Amino acid sequence: MYRWFDERLSLSRFNKKFLNKAFAVHHSYFIGEIALFAFITLVITGIFLTFNYEPSIRTVKVAGKAVSAAYASVLYIDSLPFGRVLRSVHHWSASIMIAAAFIHLLRVLVSGAYKRPREINWFIGLLLLVVAIVTSFTGYSLPFDAFSATATSIGYGIGTSIPYVGEWISQIIFGGEFPTLHSIPRVYALHVLWFPLILMAILGMHMLVMVKQKHTQPNYARKVAPGRILGVPLMPQQAYMSTVLFLLYLAVVFFIAGAYIAHPIEVYGPPTASTPAVKPDWYLIWVYGILQIIPGDLKIPLPFGAVMNSEFIGSILVPGILGLAAVLLPFLDTRSTKMRYMELPTKHPVRTGVTFALLAFLITTTLAGWKQELGLSAGQLWFIILGSSLLTYLVVYYAIIFFWGRPSKEDAGAV
Template identity: 35%
Template sequence: MSARERIAGGTASFIDERTGAAKWMKKTLTKVFPDHWSFMLGEIVMYSFVILLLSGTFLTFWFDPSMREVEYEGSYEPLNGIKMSAAYASALHISFDIRGGLLMRQIHHWAALIFMAAMVVHMMRVFFTGAFRKPRELNWIIGVALLTLGIVEGFLGYSLPDDLLSGTGIRIAEAIIQAIPVVGSYLSYFIFGGAFPGEMFIQRIYAVHILLIPGIMLALITAHLMLVWYQKHTQYPGPGRTEKNVVGYPLMPVYMAKAGGFFFIVFGVTAFLGAVAQINPIWIYGPYNPGQIGAGSQPDWYMGWLDGLVRAAPPIETHAFGITISWNILIPGLIIPGIIFTLMAFYPFIEQWMTGDKREHHVLDRPRNNPNRTAIGAMSLTFTLVSLINGGNDLLATHFDLAINQIMWFSRIGLIALPPLAFVITKRICLSLQRADREKVLHGRETGRLVMLPHGEFIEVHEPLSPEKAYVLTAHEQLPALEIGEADANGVANPQGLKGKLRARISKASQEQISKPTSKEMLELEDGHH
């Protein structure tokens, strides 16, 4: 035994004799994970979160969360002598007078944008492949909670430097709070400790931003990962992959190396962006002053779709019993997001209701094999994208020589008309892809080689698929639509009544499929009956 082995062995047994960890470690380190690039999206989110914690801690060393008025005297000359909050002054101090401060600020902000972007794309992967199905509904809900918290956390962080751009965002948030009927104005006074902007909100959102929300998020991320661990990872369909196994590589050494290395890659890319691309140049925007405003003020992208909804809203208000209800803020600012997030959180159960499929699933769907779900996803994304575009309507207007009014009307109509259109088109595309898969399985891959037969006929040579490939294209099951008759065999009317009828209709629509080749068809082909 070499000296190194002796030391390693000695350390291992020292720990094992005191903690009994060896057995647990052995089981843990050999746990198998499937390999696919889309399974690493969640890792990007997690690593960005770690980067946010580290860079954020650095920023807290010098950030002064106070709205005390100070006169700036620092390295940035064009603001010298200007009165501002201590928070803004300390953010300038971090940017210009702390070694590496600006880089850290930029890394923190880029990491936040990538964190949210990766979270959304991860969620899209989970949605479109059906990874949220039983037993993973709870983990899906945790994910929706994390998305919501991420949006709030990002918005608060964007507001902390107390610059003119972010102050505008806080002002809009205040307007949305005030739009809540009856209690809105009280709530606003409660949150801001008086009339806007007051002297409190920076201290308050600072505590929430660095302590409360990150704490909750950390707990939820832990729960999220523990559930992934316990329920095991899903996998794409393939030969040898069943609902009862996981095909992949063991954690040690393959995933330790891949995931560990990937962390540094994420850190590297974020640091690279922080080094070469300016983000949120607060010194140009100036300190927040409720009397000032800038054209083209925008929130960060994950809030942009909400801003776009508010921008698209027509000016409707009602006055009754001494109370004003601003529908133009209330509907786009609270009601629509509320509906969207509720539907999103409960989607796993909604789908179970539509299909009647309450079984466990560990093998993922190819999106085309569930046209209804894929179409719903495309529909939701279209809605969000149109509102996101409207959120940048002023910039689109100036940069593409358009009229802001035209963009607004496009968005108003598009928000209602385009999502259903996207639903129909996506569903048709999915069914066409299913048809193409069926063709491929039955008649093989088109090789593009044309052959002239002796009697002069031209044919294209089709190459039969490999068994593995054919398996992937045919492994999915096609559920029949729910059968909810109006009356049973004895003529007793269905107690579900109208609800049952509706469910039967929805189920029929959602189960629309191109039937995959049956084994009989396959056998006939193999026998040469073309």
């Protein structure tokens, strides 16, 4: 049978070229794979959800109470055998994909794997992270409970705050001021079709570029086989390892999802006239935190009557500046021309210090999301955010110098 297909499709040529590719082995390389497994799990559990979900806000009666059809269909999913667990697995996998993609980004950052020739995969990766977050966000609105209505109207407000084109973008995404009759079907199409297709296409490119360029080599390869590409073939070793990891991923995520049901919609209930005070999911709280500590009435006039308001500054401009810095990084750090080995964080104190400072910034801006509960003023929170970021940088930088010594001229790159 193999020969029959081989004669027609030249499978052996493909096998020789692709299935024998050497895959470098290092524990940190499994993080990217976990992001990939979470995405696959999202697609599979998502198919189950689409079979039972109704993307409509027409009114139906559940136990004598008038609710939207979308809300009722999620209650129906929860009532199916394993329905609630599968919905919970879907929600948890979204969080895990974003967390794994971010930790994977940090790994690429501290090991210098963004440098030439891997800049393209660094840019594709940044795009992946943004699209993954936007895709997750579009999922918020679908259960149409009090949480989703509030969170999505915040998203609508953020969209409209973009000078010149915001109104237009929000209209396209939400079909009018959220929630209109058109919002749910439109966001649904984006969430289950267009964004997953875009994610698949970008992920495919990410993998192709990685296979073409070959993985950065772990440091042990320098000692074991200097100057040579060290790794296991995709088939069967890498495939076995990845299958085991995927099964392990499923075991852990099913356990977590069963023990801690994500987003129990009956707790939130259907949307009410009064807006409940809800916070977004954990990966967006840092943006919400920034919005809490910049003056709400801030308005910077722009040409042709447009304005930059606080919503735009907090939720698009600040993340945009961080994104721009990430895009510029491979152009600023150009020392290594053909990097083959992972760089050690301890040999790059500036870059490692900045990475930890970024983490401190994200953690403290996330804390600012609890401004009311903490009882701190915006000024005090700004002091904590900027102070702890700077302090973290100094502590990490000097700790590396103290414990590992100053990097040699050869090790210390532009960053």
